[in-house]
Amino acid sequence: xxxKKILITGGAGFIGSHVVRRFVNHYPSYEIYNxxxxxxxxxxxxxxxxxxxSNYHFVKGDITDAEFIQHLFHEHQFDGVIHLAxxxxxxxxxxxxxxxxxxxxxxxxxxxxxxxxxxxxQYADKIFYHVSTDEVYGxxxxxxxxxxxxxxxxxxxxxxxxxxxxxxxxxYHHTYGMQVKISNCSNNYGSHHFPEKLIPLMINNIMNNxxxxxxxxxxxxxxxxxxxxxxxxxxxxxxxxxxxxxxxIGGNNEWQNIELVKFLCQLMDRKLGRETGESExxxxxxxxxxxxxxxxxxxASKLMNELGxxxxxxxxxxxxxxVDWYLANQEWLKNVTTGNYQQYYQSMYASR
Ligand code: NAD
Ligand code: TYD
Numbered sequence: 001x002x003x004k005k006i007l008i009t010g011g012a013g014f015i016g017s018h019v020v021r022r023f024v025n026h027y028p029s030y031e032i033y034n035x036x037x038x039x040x041x042x043x044x045x046x047x048x049x050x051x052x053x054s055n056y057h058f059v060k061g062d063i064t065d066a067e068f069i070q071h072l073f074h075e076h077q078f079d080g081v082i083h084l085a086x087x088x089x090x091x092x093x094x095x096x097x098x099x100x101x102x103x104x105x106x107x108x109x110x111x112x113x114x115x116x117x118x119x120x121x122q123y124a125d126k127i128f129y130h131v132s133t134d135e136v137y138g139x140x141x142x143x144x145x146x147x148x149x150x151x152x153x154x155x156x157x158x159x160x161x162x163x164x165x166x167x168x169x170x171x172y173h174h175t176y177g178m179q180v181k182i183s184n185c186s187n188n189y190g191s192h193h194f195p196e197k198l199i200p201l202m203i204n205n206i207m208n209n210x211x212x213x214x215x216x217x218x219x220x221x222x223x224x225x226x227x228x229x230x231x232x233x234x235x236x237x238x239x240x241x242x243x244x245x246x247x248x249i250g251g252n253n254e255w256q257n258i259e260l261v262k263f264l265c266q267l268m269d270r271k272l273g274r275e276t277g278e279s280e281x282x283x284x285x286x287x288x289x290x291x292x293x294x295x296x297x298x299x300a301s302k303l304m305n306e307l308g309x310x311x312x313x314x315x316x317x318x319x320x321x322x323v324d325w326y327l328a329n330q331e332w333l334k335n336v337t338t339g340n341y342q343q344y345y346q347s348m349y350a351s352r
Pocket of ligand 1: 009010011012013014015016035036037038039040041042043061062063064083084085086087088089103107131132133134162184185186187188189194
């Protein structure tokens with residue numbers, strides 16, 4: 001292991017906190033720096049269990065601030081970067097696309113420039129790992145899966161900004177020879193997930209007996225992966241993935257939204273001691289999302305065959321762990337759903 005000082009961006013968010021935890025715990029000889037702006041989606045409570053570890057350091061900062069980023073890289077001379085910081089919610093990108101361009105595109109280029117300027121074209125033992133999404137490939141019909149070779153065809157401002165950042169990362173590899181790795185993952189679920197995304201929003205609303213807003217007819221399909229399996233895939237790709245390569249990550253676990261919500265309702269009826277079918281009565285069909293991608297599905301055979309990765313839990317196991325975490329951490333939910341969240345919820349759902 002030659003890479004020792006690693007910058008993880010967005011480490012206070014949902015997936016980032018699982019990646020930070022994994023690297024801090026599994027690699028005690030690494031110094032892990034977590035850079036996060038702490039937007040509405042970033043929460044240091046997510047990392048309470050490791051915050052006092054000697055190989056963990058937190059830096060509050062904004063990746064859109066080029067001067068600050070340059071200074072940070074020159075001060076710490078990072079050996080590697082795992083870049084997760086982003087605006088990540090499609091619905092918010094529909095309301096405010098520019099914020100997604102600034103954070104996801106300009107922020108990524110700022111990080112690439114800073115890495116380039118401290119690594120001086122000596123990239124052999126340096127790694128820039130960019131964490132991306134399957135949404136860059138656009139939408140599928142009833143058949144087929146996304147491969148690493150599938151042409152990019154992003155449909156939402158969010159996926160367009162992620163696609164653009166992927167292209168910049170690849171361009172720094174091609175043009176300057178930077179050692180880069182990119183992964184494109186399907187929808188994640190698990191603990192510490194901000195309750196604006198489908199699964200944690202539904203869990204929160206079921207707990208509070210609030211309507212369950214299903215967009216359109218609920219027929220859209222997503223491919224769900226347990227977040228800890230994503231973090232382990234990132235670890236595998238960071239350490240064993242090939243330079244300049246892209247890896248798709250997914251759990252081969254497709255669900256129609258409405259079927260997923262019903263399954264979750266049944267699970268929560270059991271957990272909350274409700275009669276079977278009680279939570280399902282909360283389902284409420286609402287106006288569809290503009291430009292709503294129909295189906296995503298990942299072919300992860302490259303990652304599985306080349307690096308030996310595979311998911312560690314079934315969806316049933318992962319979802320049960322997730323629900324148990326939310327039930328045991330209602331204080332966390334309460335903290336993140338007060339204040340701005342209420343305004344967001346009001347403006348997003350009141351008019352649907
Ligand atoms: P998240 O919204 O939960 O967390 C994003 C984090 O980035 C937050 O901690 C936030 O404070 C931080 N951040 C935002 N803007 C910043 C800025 N300007 N400077 C510094 N920090 C900033 O997101 P997530 O769901 O954990 O996603 C993490 C990454 O994984 C993103 O790049 C996303 O595109 C990608 N991804 C997510 C999923 C998913 O299902 N959630 C799937 C595939 C890929
Ligand atoms: P989301 O969790 O926002 O992830 P993404 O849009 O990035 O895939 O949404 C997952 C699916 O659930 C998507 O098809 C939109 C749908 N959805 C609802 O039906 N209701 C909701 O309240 C939300 C947030 C999402």
